[in-house]
Amino acid sequence: MRRLYDIRILKTRLLGQIDKFYRDSFVLTLSNMTTGIIAFFFSILLSRKLGAEGLGLYGLVMPVYGLLLCITSDGIITAISKISTVYFNRSEYKNLNRTFSTVFILTIFRALSVALLVLIFHRPMAVYVVRDARASGALMVLSPALIFVSLSAVIKGYFYGMGKYKTTASIDILEKLLRVGVLLSAIALLKPESVSGTVASAFLALTTGELVSFLTLYICYRIEKGKLKGSTGRIKSRIQLVFDVLVISVPLCFNGIVSSVISTVSALIVPRRLMAAGFSYRDALALIGKFSGMALNISTLPFIIINSMLTVLVPDMSLNISKKDYWSAEERIAQVLRISCIIGISTAIVCFVMPGTLGWVFYQRNDLADMIRFSAPICLVTFISSPTFGVLNALGKQNILLKNSLIHSLQSLVLTTVLAGIPALNIYGCGIAIILTSVTSLVLNIGEIRKICEIKIDLQDIIIMVVAGTASWLSALLAGNALSAAPPAVRTAGVVTACFGCMAGLCTYAFRLKRET
Known part of the structure; x- marks a missing residue:
């Protein structure tokens, strides 16, 4: 009887945690879907204002910007959220705020130093790093955005650790809306006549x-801080508190910097390799703009859902591990991987079934079908492999994460x-590189x-995925044929709904039956 009672208590506690995990993930997914749609609209706007060359x-x-952000703030959100969730649940509010x-103060100095260097040496960076003076x-x-993003990362980590996802979600939506408004206003007021001026206007919108x-x-x-009263526990010294953060953030920061350096070099070398394959520099930029800025932008849009789960996963698993509840942590990992598979398979099916329609609906272009179809296996593999990096991070294995990320980046380069550089492959060689490196990362x-x-x-899980994927493929084909005479946007919505709905419904039902048996 005692054992049955303990099992019942364990199941009740697990269900409560699962509810909170999915509730927080749902809030972030709604927010990220909203911001993703706005960002997607922003990319469409960019493609029309900049053209394929400007988008290239x-x-x-952007990779250079990402590298600079790694130097100023990488690892901060994860470190602060992992530490904050422990202090907050123990009511150690003084340690939390200290x-x-x-x-926050240390981040100000670091971000300000990097921003000043960029401001002073922006011309040499454009010529010798980006290899295009127009940048x-x-x-x-x-x-200036380097300062704002870095400080925002500290605050977001604070809110994530406390489970205050609605606050950051609402502000992210505001920021994306403002970015679109500023871009339109800047182009209307400044009337840039060159590609460089329009690209600068786009980054002005980002900074604002x-x-x-x-x-x-x-x-x-400041408002939330005033609500935290009645702190308990021993107050740690600031040196100890900073050390606790650095133990987590430094390996992640180093990992981010090394990976970003390699990925930046990889991104900057692509135009030269395409030129070696026989393309002009302008045509190479146009190819990059269509493949990375348009086709992959479409196929990776559902990754927003996975990214939302990974954001919640870090503090959630940190809390479970701090309580020595490893069974719940293992169950959470399995859930995240299953959902990632469902989303990846569904996305790949949609990209295979209607690539031309997707290109026309989002970018009004008829030359993206082959690239979107080719991106299907890319999103299938990356959607499954990417969450494994988040799981290692949540498990606190930053050194292993660093090693595997380094292997991933070097192999990609x-x-x-x-x-x-192979003429027959050209830009598709970049896609093949993504697939191969993602498979390697998944295995490692x-x-x-x-x-x-x-x-x-x-094996039973794999069979469920295969059967559900086949049924979803058929439902997507049926929906596409049934809506063949409908407007492209309606046909797209119908196929996406049929495919994702069938995949999610069948998998949910099958996994529920498996649990009950």
């Missing part, structure tokens, strides 16, 4: 949105350099995760 130049500046204030204006305009986002987040932080990460905890995915 924009795509060359951690925040100390890291100098964009680099100068985005330098990040400024407003930071100010709003900081106001919300080598394969991209070789394959993109799963192997490391299995050393730490049991992954509860067996």
Whole structure:
């Protein structure tokens, strides 16, 4: 009787945690879907204002921007959220706020230093790093954003640790809306006549949105801080608090910097490899703009859902592990991997069934069908492999994460350099490189995760996925044929609903039957 009672208590507690996990994931998914749609509209707007060549130049500046953000703030959100969730659940509010204030001040100095260097050396960076002098204006305009994004990362980590996802979600939506408005206003007022001027206007919109986002987040932080009363526990020194953060953030930061350096080099080398394959520089930028800025933008849109789960996963698993509840942590990993498979398979099916329609609906272009169809296996593999990095991060295995990320980045660089220079492959060589590196990462990460905890995915799970995927493929074909005379947007909505609905419904029902038996 005692054993049955303990099992009943364990199941009740697990269901409560699952409800909270999915509730928080749902809130973030709604927010991220909203911001993703706005960002998607922003990319469509960019493609029409910049053209394929301008979008290619924009795509060359973004990896450099990402690298600079890694230097200023990478690892901060994860470290603060993992530490905050423990302090908050123990009611150690003084340690929570002291951690925040100390890291916030240190981040100001670090981000300000990097931003000033970019502001001073933006021209040499454009010429010698981006290898396109037209990027100098964009680099100068985005330098203040490095400060705003870094400080916002500290505040977001604070709110994530406390489970306050609605606050950050609302502000993210505001920031994306403002970015679209500023871009339209900047282009209308400044009337840039060159590609460089329009790209700089796009980064001006980004910087303005990040400024407003930071100010709003900081106001919300001040309000939330005033509500925390009755702190318990021993107050730690600021040195100890900073050390606790650095233990988590430094490996992640180093990992981010190394990976970003390699990925930035990989992105910047693609135009040169395409030129070696026989394309002009303008045509190479146009190919990059269509493949990375349009086709992959469409196929990776559902990754927003997975990313939302991974954001909630880190504090959720940190809390379970701090309570020595490893069974719940293992169950959570299995759930995340299953959902990622469902989304990846559904997305791949949609990209295979109606690539031409997707290209026309989102970008009014008829030359994206082959690229979108080719992106189907890319999203299938990456949607499954990417969450494994998040699981390693949530398990606190930052050193393993660093090693596997380094292998991933180096393999990607080598394969991209070789394959993109082959005339028969050209830009598709980049896609093949993504697929191969994702498979390698999946194998390495799963192997490391299995050393730490049991992954509860067996042959029966694979059979369920295959059967559900086949049924979803047929439902997508039937929906596409039934709506063949409908407007492209209606046909797209029908196929997406049929495919994702069938896949999710069948898998949910099958896994529920499996649990009950």
